[in-house]
Amino acid sequence: MTARLKPSDLLSIGEIARRTGLSVSAIRFYEDKRLIEPVRSGGNQRRFLRSDIRRLSFILIAQRLGLSLTEIEAELAKLPQGRTPTASDWEAISAAIRARLDVRIAELTRTRDRLDGCIGCGCLSLTHCAIWNPEDRLGAEGPGARKLLD
């Protein structure tokens, strides 16, 4: 049952692009950024493991959740070097992402509720609305948009 590495287990960049939906140039770009490290063929062409598809998919998802490539790299760095990531490797990362997601959702929900409150109170026409009149966001002279923006 030893996993032998047949040539057919390695994928070309075009194949990887097709399967992930990424462009070939984006994949090369990610390699530059060290998000992925394919091996090379005799003729210097990139060869990817099947597990790299998951890695790239993770990048797509994480980006969608608002992480920068730098942050994504930090997450991916948690994956084992040398061996194909296991379920629990990915689980740990998923949990980290989930936490971020929770924070982001809470933040947006809070903002929405404040926006609702603001619309409801009709204070938009006045000069003291905490949301719309943040004259001192950086100052210390009273309430400001910090309420909404922080």
Next chain:
Amino acid sequence: MTARLKPSDLLSIGEIARRTGLSVSAIRFYEDKRLIEPVRSGGNQRRFLRSDIRRLSFILIAQRLGLSLTEIEAELAKLPQGRTPTASDWEAISAAIRARLDVRIAELTRTRDRLDGCIGCGCLSLTHCAIWNPEDRLGAEGPGARKLLD
């Protein structure tokens, strides 16, 4: 009760920057992008209305919600030309923003739930997980990450 425009009702760019927390250069940049249109003093210096503070605050909030400056410009274009925006002017815009917010929250919540399901099912180690193995995101050969990414 006619609102007279005393010189003291106009603010310099430095003052506006201080009150909004924006940098002077960012404010000038927004003028370039036609997000705001200050008048000029005799000596060609920018002079802002007090209502411009709200306008700039709106930009900050909308950006925070993920709108691009171009999209923000489109929203601001709904405000009246020539007169200071009223409460209901701002309300209409708030409602539009709120709708976007709802969509975004729903999207993130959906993603989170799928992520949860995926962690729970333990399928990460397998080759058929709809979330983690989107081999055909752009293809038409079956379920893929579309479930998560769309």
Next chain:
DNA sequence: CTGCAATCTCAACCTAACTTGAGGTCAAGC
């Protein structure tokens, strides 16, 4: 062996959203 599509590298370009710098002007206090 030949042809041609897929790859390769490297440099340049792109959009968004600003910042920085150079060189010059304005205005308020002493």
Next chain:
DNA sequence: GCTTGACCTCAAGTTAGGTTGAGATTGCAG
């Protein structure tokens, strides 16, 4: 009336995340 800080314009630089193009190889099919 002079100094100093706030302003002005315009050009160029910056970071993120890629794309595009040129010119040279590679690798599979016939």
